[in-house]
Amino acid sequence: MWVFLIRRMLNTIPILLGVSLVTFFLMSMAPGGYLDTLSQNPQVSPETIARLKAQYNLDKPWYVQYFAWLKSAVRLDFGYSVQYQIAVTDLIGGRVWNTFVLSACAFVLAWLVAVPLGILAAVKRGSFVDRGSSVVAFAGLSIPEVLSALLALMFAAATKDSLGLPIGGAQSSLYDFMSPGDQFIDRVKHLILPVLVLASVEMAAIMRQMRSNLLDTLNAEYVTAARARGGGEFTVIVKHAVRTAINPLLTLLGYSLARLLSGAFIVENVMAWPGLGRLTMEAFFAKDYYLVVTTVVMAAGLLVVGNFIADVLLAWSDPRIRMEGKRS
């Protein structure tokens, strides 16, 4: 198991290196840079521009910049945001946290709702619950996040007086003047709609998957065997069918995180959620090199960590995978 974990962890390094390299290269291909914009500004002297250029290696070829960046990045210094005029590391922390909170809430909600619903749909196959949930899931899967995010904003605007849900953003303008309790409530209120939007697609996907996995395992011979031993229907379904139906779901957990993260990029941009996705877009349009590369690497990092957790969970859950190579 430890060998498996360590090997898996080492595998993530080349992925992160590759992602940062490609991003750097692509950014260097794009015409112009932030300093070109800055040099249009009459208040900024050519000397300042030259100084900034030299300081951040912006006058050197892209691979030189890349290695300089990489060297400091391993010390968790991700360079300087020319646009915000602060260190990328300081800028990015809060944004990563926001994206994490958004995705994590959506993830937990999606799984908590989808797994039991999928089980119910499979066990009561063809029932009202099954048909109803499959229609809703179909809708969830076919409405793109951009649209559902817009619809959610319109919903918030329309119900402003009755429900009072905020229209986008992560906190109210008066946030800093609130008591800690009210601050928390304010954050939660802002989370509700983005989380629902983000979770909807995921919920549908997981529910369908859980349903079809369980329909398979309900027909498995070990389920018949468990029933033949005299087990109660609840034990038979939960201990034997559901338990094994979860395994293939865990393989999908990695994809689930990938989908959530790309979904979060869209939701953040539409619903003004100050997370990594929004920051990446802003930095990209401002040609803020180091910021773009760092946000992309962070996003890849979140994905890699997610996949890693998925693999560990799967190994923990399925003895056949855990013991790979240990067969007598």
Add this chain to the structure above:
Amino acid sequence: MALLEIDSLELEFGKGEDLVRAVDGVSLSIEEGETVCLVGESGSGKSVTALSIARLVPTPPARYPGGEILLEGKDVLKMSKRELRAIRGGVVSYVFQEPSAALNPVYRVGNQIMESLKLHRPKKANKNEVIRLLKLVGIPAPEARIRDYPHQMSGGMQQRVMIAMALASEPKLLIADEPTTALDVTIQAQILELLKELKERLSMSILFITHNLGIVGEIADRLHVMYRGKIVEAASAEEVLDKPKHPYTRALLECVPSLDKDVDRLAMIPEPEARGPEWD
């Protein structure tokens, strides 16, 4: 009173055009301590008949339009869920064809045997009893095997575990549905030997399902031949093997490879199109 008495049992799937009568008026009885073989080609309805005995064929999709299954005098088809749970394991236990599919891959074999003990003999639900059962079915070093997952065992060992699990509840009737078909020939012989030995020691009844008539003589007291959902021949094992009446039984018998026959002339069961009217 016979332990099991199936009388004119009928079982259907689907309706209209797709109606399949998988069991069509089957009658069959098993006395205590008796071993009965059920033989027949693939799709003839052996498994659904066997599963019906503990009501393990899901209804729907299946239906029982007629007949009865008396187990210790009570009709299984009329039992409540609670009564059914008590006879499953308690009176009848099953061993299936594919041990690797019948064992849940995510639980240790000890855990799965324990499940059966907890349900039917809770006082004996302990490690020592599991080890005793594994010893009984001839698993070497049972203390170590108890913590194995099914995938760590060979097919033969897995089938022994299935048998141990079936015996854990001390059933009166063991139903073995082609228990050796998925195994290597040498392992087949070992499992067959084990079942014979257990039958003597525990004086259980056995319903043994196979499509190999070659092993019937070794284990069966009586033999039923099933063909397209019907019992076409039923008699003592010797009688059927010596003087088969139905053409299907004769064809089956010719399939049995034996040393005194020329292997080149190994017979085939005729395809359905090539079967004469005397078959039905």
